Amino acid sequence: MxxxxxxxxxxxxxxxxxxxxxxxxxxxxxxxxxxxxxxxxxxxxxxxxxxxxxxxxxxxxENKEGVYRACIEAMVDEAWQRFGPPVTHAQRVLAGDADTATLIDAFMSIQEALADGAFAKVNKPNRRLFFAREQAGYEPESASQIINSRLRDPLNLASAALVGKISGQPGNDPVTVIRAFSLHGQLLVFHIAHRTTLTLLGWESMNAKNAELIKSTVRAQTRLLLERWAAERDALLAPAKKTRRVAPVKKS
Missing domain, CATH: 1.10.10.60 (Homeodomain-like)
Structure with missing residues (x-):
């Protein structure tokens, strides 16, 4: 048989x-x-x-959790098509001896990908709710592990490392991590609080023009902060550089 x-x-x-x-x-x-x-x-x-x-x-x-994991994997695959190139570019930049402008541009590229993803989901309310529930911890943990390992971890690590280089601090320092996450969080609040955003701004919908206004405002704020942190880093390093340049006076 x-x-x-x-x-x-x-x-x-x-x-x-x-x-x-x-x-x-x-x-x-x-x-x-x-x-x-x-x-x-x-x-x-x-x-x-x-x-x-x-x-x-x-x-x-096999079962409902298998369906849920398949949803997560499909969404992660789709998201990585958007996030993969800027994250990979950031990793290359971090591996080299990039100047401040290049580091800032690399961070801005990641944030731009986040903005595009967030506002794409605005027109898909169920997808927005899907991730809101997952973020709140209401859904299977196995699915969150997939998102974290394949998407969030590489994205957040690259972002924090860039902010660390720009500010002159370790990438794993709590302040550096908070700074990186809060910069991206500027976008997430408009993604999560969609109805409040429309009400406060008197908009009927999140059309392309309105989304671009939010993105351009956040871009300007992000660049301003990154440049400020870089200036603070340079100010701290300046006395040390000056000391090294001054030759010791020899006694006669």
Missing amino acids: NTAKRPRHSTESGYARGEETRHRIIEAAADLFGEHGFDGASTRDIATRAGVNAPALQYYF
Whole structure:
């Protein structure tokens, strides 16, 4: 008796259909997890929204947590397409002997990618809620571990290292980490407090023009702070450099 398990995708057309079905389930699940949270979204509702039968979820993902992890992995893959280039560039800059302007530009590139990502999600409220719930610690920890290891850790480490170089402090110093995180946090507050932002500014929606006004304002503030910290670093280093340049007076 042949007990070998049949492959899930035996033909190219079958594989394509399988991938399309898998993608449809992930899209539906991400919306429902955003709306109702992990506990509130049922596998039956996910299957219904995806237009598949309930056993399809078990076939592709084993269980609901598997579906949730697949959502996280898909979102991380998508996000890394945006964040990967500036983070990789920052790592190269940090490995060399870059000047202050280059270090600041590298940080600004990371922040620009964050801004683009944040305001892209503004028009996808369920995705915004998805990450808000995950950040609040309400969702499976295994999913947060995926985000942290593949996305947040490299992004935050590069950002803190850049701020450290710019300010003349260790990248792992608590003040350096707080500075880096708070600079990026300027954007996150508009992403999270979406309704409050619209109310305070009297806007009907977060259209491209309004989003650009926020981004340009945050860019200017960020650059100003980074340049200020660099100036403070140079001011502290100036006396030491002057002392080294003055030759000791020889006694006759």
